[in-house]
Amino acid sequence: MKSNSTFVSLCRLLVAVLAVLLAGRPAAVSACPFCSAVSLTFSQEIAQSQVAVIARLIEPPTQASLSPRADGPLPKGRLAVVEALKGGDLLDGAELLDVDGVRQIETIMIEAKPAGTTYLLMAVEPPKLIWGSPIPVSERGIDYLKKLADLPAKxxxxxxxxxKYLEDADDTLARDAYDEFAVAPYDDVRGLESRMDPTQLLAWIENPKVPANRRRLYATMLGICGTKADADRIGAILANTNPDPAKAEVRSGLDALIACYVTLKGPEGLDMVDSQFLSRKDPAVPFTEKYAAVMALRFLGEESTVVTRERVLQSLRILLLEPKLADLVIADLARWEDWSVIDQLAELFEKAGDDNLFVREPVVNYLKACPDRRAAEVLERLGKLDPEAVRRAETLSGLAGIISPPKPAVGTAAGLPAEGGDADPGDPSTAGPTVAAPAPVTGPTAAETELAARIPPVLGDEDATDDAVAIDPSRAVAAVESPAAVVTPAPAAARPVDSPWMSTFGRWCGVAILLATVAVLSRMAMRSSGAA
Structure with a gap:
């Protein structure tokens, strides 16, 4: 039993490391912290292409060529160029058919549409021009596309x-408008406050036919322009646990709805969140709802001026009373420098059983980040109780340090502030003197350790968790804490400059090693299970 539990715990940590490594560059803060763009916007696609045209279908592919059992080349259709939106001069030298002065394009088409249908077509690599898939557009869509070039860049x-196109009758335009909001900076959407319509936003939120990702955007927008009366309507949605599918659908996008409610209601709104989602221990409150509440709290802790961070921390600490969920919030407590729970976390470590051994690694990382000398004493005591947990946290954090992209040198324009500058208030590594480790560990070098020393920032723009399984970034902290306590970085000038190619190659080699490790452990577990 214990070996299986250890296997599960190790796999959870490996998945967390992969999540950190595959995250790539940190994304800019988006307008909708709880949703992401469904696809590239029209503006982005046109910007990435060298030629963009409006074309009309004149010869659809044959029905026989569209059949799943068709042999031969892929079905193609022929379209006549109506208007160039971009790269019109490149069309002159392109290898296009010219019939009676009308330039025609032959391209692969995988659906049957009647002749006369209009499309947006984009291409790269002139003069030959490699055309992408045709995108059907209506007459209103053509007018929409023509206006994009004249809009401000941000x-x-x-x-x-x-x-004006949110929830438009033309779903292609509605999707593109949503995606534009999803990728826009948060400050831009705040600047739109006086031009928002809270009544319309609330109507969309309460409409069960509105997709969950769009509901998240509308809840975020309502949190900017709404009133306390609107908060009461959102509160009614949060309190409604009616199993009716239509009413349940209105609660999708729960993380954004909770954040909207608290933003409009103020600190008293957190009291309802505590009682409705965090304090209740009955099985009727699913994990996804508790996790959605945590996501909302992360957003409020980073972005809100309505509630204090201390009040947000008070809500997060509630989950420390649930041993199986405590690891969701331990990283947040460390990041926001709440060092008041050392004894509580030590008790969690000591009492962890087979069903929640995974909580021990986040506890180790919290104690290593804590500037209080008592944390070092507690960590030394806990290390004697379960040295494997400490070793796992240190080993995986070392792997993350070796594989992660290098951080700019301290004191440079692109790096952290030099001595005497303003340090990041949310980074526990800058909060005070580094705590000595309970025992020396053979592992990464000092330079590698420095790369892994910082806890990654809490992001509020993750995908929602109420209708899909999400990886909690707070569990990735076990993979990014420094395995050594006292680090003396080499002078910036003495460090070798890594080749970008080699950095990428090494990073993916590390990912491959981790994946291979997971595969081996999985095979061992299956063999063990089969033998039992």
Missing amino acids: GADRLAFFQ
Whole structure:
């Protein structure tokens, strides 16, 4: 039993490391911290292409060629160029058919549409021009596309144009407008406050036919422009646990709804969140709802001026009373420098059983980040109780340090502030003197350790958790804490400059090693299970 539990715990940590490594560059803060763009926007696609045209279908592919059992080349259709949106001069030298002065494009088409249907077509690599898949567009869509080039590159005025197309009858335009909001900076959407319609936003939120990702956007927007009366309507949605599918659908996007409610209601809104989602231990409150509440709290702790971070921490600490969920919030407590729970975390470590051994690694990382000298004493005591947990946390954090992209040198324009500068208030590694480790560990070098020393920032823009299984980033902290306590970085000038190619190659080699490790452990577990 214990070996299986250890295997599960190790796999959870390996998955967390992979999540950190595959995250790539940190994303900019988006307008909707609880949702992400469904696809590239039209503006992004056109910007990435060298030629973009409106074309009309004149010769659809044959029905026989569209059949799943068809042999031969892929089905192709022929379209006539109506208007060039971009790269019109490149069309002159391209290898296009010319019939009676009308330039025609032959391209692969995988669906049957009647002749006369209009499309957006984009291409790269002139003069031959490799065309992408045709995108059907209506007459209104053509007018929409023509206006994109004249919009500001960013800002509230740009979003004001797309706001008119949210939930448009033409779903292609509605999707593109949503994606524009999803990738816009948060400050831009705040600048749109006076031009928002809270009544319309609330109507969309309460409409069960609105997709969950769009509901998250509308809840985020309502949190900017709404009133306390609107908060009461959102509160009614949160309190409604009616199993009716239509009513349940309105609660999808729960993380954004909770954040919207608290933003409009103020600190008293957190009291309801505590009682409704965090304090209740009955099985009727599913994990996804508790996790959605944690996601909302992370957003509030980073972005809200309505509730204090201390009040947010008070809510997060509630989950420490649930041993199986405590690891969701331990990283947040460390990041926001709440060092008041050393004894509580030590008790969690000591009482962890087979069903929640995974909580021990986050506890180790919390104690290593804590500047309180008592944390070092507690860590030394706990290390004697379960040295494997300490070793796992240190080993995996070492792997993350070796594989992760290098951090700019301290004191440089792109790096952290030099001595005497303003340090990141949310980084526990800058909160005070480094705590000595309970025992020396053979592992990564000092330079590698420095790369892994920082806890990654809490992001509020993750995919929702109420209708899909998500990996909690707080569990990735076990993979990014420094395995050595006292680090003396080499002078910046003395460090070798890594080749970008080699950095990428090494990173993916590390990922491959981790995947191979997971595969081996999985095979061992299956053999063990079969033998039993």
